[in-house]
Amino acid sequence: MAATVDARGLSCPQPVIMTLDEIKQGKEKEMIVFVDTDTSKENVIRAAESQGCQITDVTPEGEGYRIALTKG
Amino acid sequence: MQGKNIFATRWGIIGVGAVIGILAPVLQKLGNPGNMGICVACFERDIAGAVGLHRAGVVQFVRPEIIGFVLGSMIAAYLFKEFRPRVGSAPIVRFVLGAFAMIGALVFLGCPWRAVLRLSGGDGNAILGLLGLTFGIWIGTLFLKKGYNLGRTQVTHATVGWMLPLLMAGLFVLMLVFPQIEGEAQSGVLFYSLKGPGAMHAPLFLSLIVGLGIGFLAQRSRFCTMGAIRDVVLFGQTHLLSGFISLAVAAFLTNLALSQFKAGFVGQPVAHTMHIWNFAGMALAGLAFALAGGCPGRQLFLSGEGDGDAAVFVLGMIVGAGFAHNFGLASSPKGVGPHGIAAVVVGLLFCLFIGFTMRGKKA
DSSP: OOEEEEOTTOOTTHHHHHHHHHHHHOOOSEEEEEESSHHHHHHHHHHHHHTTOEEEEEEEETTEEEEEEEOO | OOOOOGGGSHHHHHHHHHHHHHHHHHHHHTTOOTTOSSOHHHHHHHHHHHTTSSOOTTSOOOOHHHHHHHHHHHHHHHHTTOOOOEEOSOHHHHHHHHHHHHHHHHHHTSOHHHHHHHHHTTBTHHHHHHHHHHHHHHHHHHHHHTTBOOOOOEEOOHHHHHHHHHHHHHHHHHHHHSOOOTTOSEETTEEOOSSSGGGOOOOHHHHHHHHHHHHHHHHHHTOOHHHHHHHHHHHOOOHHHHHHHHHHHHHHHHHHHTTOOOOBSTTOTTOOOOHHHHHHHHHHHHHHHHHHTSOHHHHHHHHHTTBHHHHHHHHHHHHHHHHHHHTTOSOBTTBSOTTHHHHHHHHHHHHHHHHHHSBSSOO
8 A cells, every 4th residue: 555645735845844754754665645736746756756766657636646656 | 747847957947046147137237226136025015115005205116027927927837737726725824924024024125035136246234134034944944844834725716816917917007007207206096216226127118028037937947045945954955045046146247247246244235234133134034934935936926826825925025015114114224123123023923923833734
């Protein structure tokens, strides 16, 4: 089961804080992050990649995006 | 999925910072006030004066740059399908944060944009302002680490996202209907400065075009001067900072090229030398920007892409400017206003109250 972070509707920098918290503290290797703006999408991807994560999939979903990543 | 946004890359944000850094001193050369080619706080304050929210005679002018920032961002957001009308993340709190951010900025005499433009023009007092800004943002990051947030937005009607762009377009129409008349302090409903910074401005359409261009680029690149410092403190991330530094370097070189660089602390344009209050004013502004999630420029760009909460912050800043001058809170080249110090203290207490009480997953 992948861990899920729902950052939709939250403004900068909450989506990045929530993603980094899950990367550092969560037990699951797979993660799904939901965001609702392009800025959040870019910021989450940039932060995850800086932590050595692999972005496996980014798909539009509803009003935003679903970002799938694997921890490095 | 859309193609990669090149403006959001490292070189993208550096390029955008450089463009702003070149255009701001050029606007100064073409008529804008000293070390104030662009200042979001000052220009919103001038707008507040132009519509009579305060009657400080030297700072009254509808600044087309601000109008351009919002509309340019909106054009970019629509072109790249990023216009997302949203609202509902503690708007009233954002309004008051906007008001205190403006008051803090007017104690220093400039927003973060102008702080680096002042520095790049040789104004040493800006160093105190930038240190204060960093200190305020650092306090903000402590709250963010403890779970501070303003709650979630909701998706809403496009009309909500159009409100600030429409207000800005309306201001521009007012300017065309009631243009400045030589030697007159009033034209129809609008007030105009006869002297002081409010009387200094680059040609109207040029200012608007530069504003539109910067609004467009900043929306694409997510340029943010508060985020620049916050992301370093919070995440050790230098992405936005590289844009901010690029702005400073480009502005410094442009000022040298245009003979606008003059190093020193005393006698700098629209600046005072009260170091503690330069520091404290910007600390208040920095904390308020950090709690609201964006520098004053970023709040304009977010408003352009449909963020109704950012629009409320902008209106808070404009109303705050009214209070700042009506209550004698704003500084002048002579020093802080009669009640500026009290306002900084009250503002800091307010921000601490917000930071301590708005935590957890109430969203």
